Amino acid sequence: MIMNKKVAFYTLGCKLNFSETSTIARNFNNEGFDRVDFAEKADIYVINTCSVTENADKRFKTIVKQAQKANPDAFVAAVGCYAQLKPQELADVNGVDLVLGATEKFKITDYINDLSKNDFGEVHSCEIEEADFYVGSYSIGDRTRAFLKVQDGCDYKCTYCTIPLARGISRSDTMANVLENAREISAKNIKEIVLTGVNIGDYGKGEFGNKKHEHTFLDLVTELDKVEGIERLRISSIEPNLLKNDTIDLVSKSRAFVPHFHIPLQSGSNDILKKMKRRYMRELYVDRVAKIKEVMPHACIGVDVIVGFPGETDEHFLETYNFLTDLDISYLHVFTYSERDNTEAATMDNVVPNNVRSKRSKMLRGLSVKKRRAFYESQLKSTRTVLFESENKAGYIHGFTENYVKVKTPWNPKLVNTLHQVELTEIDDDGLVRLKFVETLIKAN
Missing domain, CATH: 3.30.750.210 (Transcription Regulator spoIIAA)
Structure with missing residues (x-):
């Protein structure tokens, strides 16, 4: 392996993908590569793909172009979920040299020899x-x-x-x-x-x-x-x-x-949950939320929900909307349903028009804003522990309480990566919570 070549990474999708990109990056590091930012000139660009939403598919081509703009001669490799599902589709994108499926992605350095550009994208993918x-x-x-x-x-x-x-x-x-x-x-x-x-x-x-x-x-x-x-x-x-x-x-x-749980719901309608082949009904979800709040009244509960699933009528959607309105939850992650090849739902009847999907998504995002606001208000005047993060954002440092309230206070580099006890005082115009310190340092940097 040539020493001191530069490698850059771009990750689409979930936290799991981010953890795997880091592991792949350490493998490159062990082979003598220096990691640089994706916007910088590198010898090889690795894109870790996602297949959960249609948008992630579309973004792939844009990211390849970014890499080519930074270095037209760079070697471009695609790994991850989309690379496993549609390897040839990625290989056909102009500029892509290598596509690795689920079993190969952690062995990427074995597939890279002289980093010379390929005439066609080379695919190594397994049967799943x-x-x-x-x-x-x-x-x-x-x-x-x-x-x-x-x-x-x-x-x-x-x-x-x-x-x-x-x-x-x-x-x-x-x-x-x-x-x-x-x-x-x-x-x-x-x-x-x-x-x-x-x-x-x-x-x-x-x-x-x-x-x-x-x-x-x-x-x-x-x-x-x-x-x-x-x-x-x-x-x-x-x-x-x-x-x-x-x-x-x-x-x-x-x-x-x-005390923070993120629990996928996907729909508040039992009819739709059955069509989705989820392994519970809405009654179980109510029970889980009630149990958490019984032993941790201050717990934060996040919810995944999909709108516009085939067969979701206005009545089904309102059932979900009202269900979530009544539930003691803290915020929503709203996904607009998009058809995925080789899934059962993609062949179902009663497809919901895209404009209706979009309208429902907007309604639930609005509900999420209200839910988060209500949760933050319920936490005002309480004493919580905050872990401060590392960025200076317009003169403020941000952090999260243990129960996932996002806070802000004027920038102070000494606060980075430290835990403090604070009182939550008021909600600012940007929706974040202001605080006052109620003690000295808990855990130093």
Whole structure:
């Protein structure tokens, strides 16, 4: 491998992709490459793709053009979910030299020889059944927070989703490896770990996708809670049917796990949930929210919801809207349904027109703003712990409380990557919360 070549990365999609990009970047580093920003001139550009939304597909071509503008002679490689699902489509994009599927992406340095441009995009992708091994990864994007991958793949058959096709069967990292990665992160003076995966509540399926459950998700969070040096642990997203009472109780009593849950709902209509082949009905979701609020009244609860699914009538949508209005949740992530090839939903009748999808999406985004505002108002005058981040944004430093209230205070570089107890005082015009310090430093940088 040629020494001191430059490599740049662009990541589309989820926290899991960010953790995997970081791992791939460390592999390049071990091969003697220097990592530079994507806007800079590099010898190789690696684009980690996403297939969840149509928009991510379209953005790929734009990103390739960005790379070519920075260096027309650069070698361009595509990896990730879209690369697994439609490798030839990516290979046909002008300027792309290499496309790697699910099993090959972590071996990318093995495929790069002299970095000379190819006449055609070269594809190395597997049948997804071959993606039956596990590669652990974690990302360190800034000094305050790291994404730690604990699980990959999914055995669910949701009718709108391509992730099982792109990532394969559900499989988990070993407990020992997750704990070792957590300790490595801790040694880098990072204060918060966000657990990530495709379906992390399914943690425990063996390293090769077998059904032998050596450890459960509860076992994992119990052990992670004991890792010294990590001040905060956050569960990124967990299916309602896999979020058990014992996990909720553990978080409520935990040393490090924070009272913040992100729980996909997708629809507030049982008719639509059945068409989506989700593994719960709305009644279970109500039960989960009630349990969390019973033991942690101040907990933040985020919700994923899809609008415009085939067959979603105005009545179904209003059912979802009213359901969410009445639910004690804190914010929404709203996804406008988009057809994905090779999914059951793509062949369903009663397609919702795009303008109707857009209108419904706008309504739910408006509801999310109201929900977040109400949640922030409920937290005013309370004392919380804030972890401050590293950016100076227009003269302010931002941070998050343990229960995910976003705060701001005048910029002070000494606050970066430190934890402080504060009182939440008022909501500013930009929707962020102002604070006053109520103590001296909790954890120094």
